[in-house]
Amino acid sequence: MDDGPITPALVLWTAKRVITQHREPASDHRAAGRCAVCRDGGCDMLTWARDAIKAHRMAGNSPDRY
Numbered sequence: 001m002d003d004g005p006i007t008p009a010l011v012l013w014t015a016k017r018v019i020t021q022h023r024e025p026a027s028d029h030r031a032a033g034r035c036a037v038c039r040d041g042g043c044d045m046l047t048w049a050r051d052a053i054k055a056h057r058m059a060g061n062s063p064d065r066y
Contacts, residue, residue: 008056011052011056012052012053012056014049014052015048015049015050015052015053015056016049016053018035018045018046018048018049019046019049019050019053021035022034022035022038022043022046
């Protein structure tokens, strides 16, 4: 694995992959809409991913951007 810097683009890519994982159909080793971290009360990974994407979008709308 590459030990390069953690960039905003890498965080965004990872967050999108987490969300996609929760939308993919079931397979032999995983039920649909769940990951290894999912619990009955929710998923910390999915919550993180949604928050990361929301923060990215909010930063894009920041008046300090230009």
